[in-house]
Amino acid sequence: MSAPGPFPGIEVVLPDRTVHLRRAEALDLPPAMFIHGLGGSALNWTDLMFRMRNEVDGYAVDLGGFGMSPPPRDGDMSPKGHARALASLIEHLGLGPVHLFGNSFGGAVAINLAARYPDLVRSLTLISPALPSLYATKGNMHLPMVAIPGVGERLMPKFLQAPASERARMSITANFADPSRMSPQRMSEAVEELELRTGLPYVPEVFLRTLRSLLKTYVDRGPERPWKLAERVRVPTLLIYGRKDPLVDARSAHRATSVFPDAHVVVLPDCGHVAQMEHPEFVKSAWDRFIARDSRVDAR
Numbered sequence: 001m002s003a004p005g006p007f008p009g010i011e012v013v014l015p016d017r018t019v020h021l022r023r024a025e026a027l028d029l030p031p032a033m034f035i036h037g038l039g040g041s042a043l044n045w046t047d048l049m050f051r052m053r054n055e056v057d058g059y060a061v062d063l064g065g066f067g068m069s070p071p072p073r074d075g076d077m078s079p080k081g082h083a084r085a086l087a088s089l090i091e092h093l094g095l096g097p098v099h100l101f102g103n104s105f106g107g108a109v110a111i112n113l114a115a116r117y118p119d120l121v122r123s124l125t126l127i128s129p130a131l132p133s134l135y136a137t138k139g140n141m142h143l144p145m146v147a148i149p150g151v152g153e154r155l156m157p158k159f160l161q162a163p164a165s166e167r168a169r170m171s172i173t174a175n176f177a178d179p180s181r182m183s184p185q186r187m188s189e190a191v192e193e194l195e196l197r198t199g200l201p202y203v204p205e206v207f208l209r210t211l212r213s214l215l216k217t218y219v220d221r222g223p224e225r226p227w228k229l230a231e232r233v234r235v236p237t238l239l240i241y242g243r244k245d246p247l248v249d250a251r252s253a254h255r256a257t258s259v260f261p262d263a264h265v266v267v268l269p270d271c272g273h274v275a276q277m278e279h280p281e282f283v284k285s286a287w288d289r290f291i292a293r294d295s296r297v298d299a300r
Helices: 042-051 079-093 106-117 143-147 151-160 164-175 184-199 203-218 226-231 252-259 280-299
Strands: 011-015 017-024 033-036 057-061 098-103 121-127 237-242 264-267
Touching: 011 079, 017 042, 017 079, 017 252, 033 042, 042 098, 042 252, 042 280, 057 079, 057 280, 079 106, 079 203, 098 106, 106 203, 106 226, 121 151, 121 226, 143 151, 143 203, 143 280, 164 184, 164 203, 226 252, 237 252, 237 280, 252 264, 264 280
Parallel strands: 033 057, 033 098, 098 121, 121 237, 237 264
Antiparallel strands: 011 017, 017 057
């Protein structure tokens, strides 16, 4: 299977923001929306979207302030705020209900969207979702420190001074079980996008606001805390974890099976934090088995 280049990018202008997305157009197929993680972009979904082009009409979004999307005017970088924006996007494009995919922070956004706007979501696929966990990992222990006011503001500019190629390499090393699985083509595309974002004044603030808003949900004890929102999800849900994920411990899968009302869980033994990039073939296989099958049954 030859690797495609990035899918075409388009801009959608909404009343309160402009959203950049990439579309794997497939007319007459059910729509799907793909949501990247913290610091990621729509490019994170290229290989999975290519494999699913005969299953769904795919839309991969750049969340506000990431990829090629400018920050939202309201400055709300929380999972709830991003979910509200995506609900507006789905309604504007006339897509709902959609098959929804979310990775890491994008998983937190997807849960908010499925719980708060149930009529807009057909199924939910979560890849290493960012949910509160009792299991700390070596890869995520630094994030609370970066989120400390003043500390992140000192660290982020130093990180952004590194060449785009070095930042891309560091990201892949931090997220893959085996960084060699990142093809030279995909690395080149990632570096090119980082170069386009170099010098944008809002990049450090967007990252830190997003990280802080996510961590704030981890200590929320109210009725809309993340695991309570998960209980409200009524669509078929597929959760995919990587046994070698440096950021989300795969043992979180056990709690997910008892919280989501209609859940299937897959743990990939040789995979890191971004299964859709490292093993898109296995993600597609799991989706075919658990989500596409249910969809076909519901359509009868």
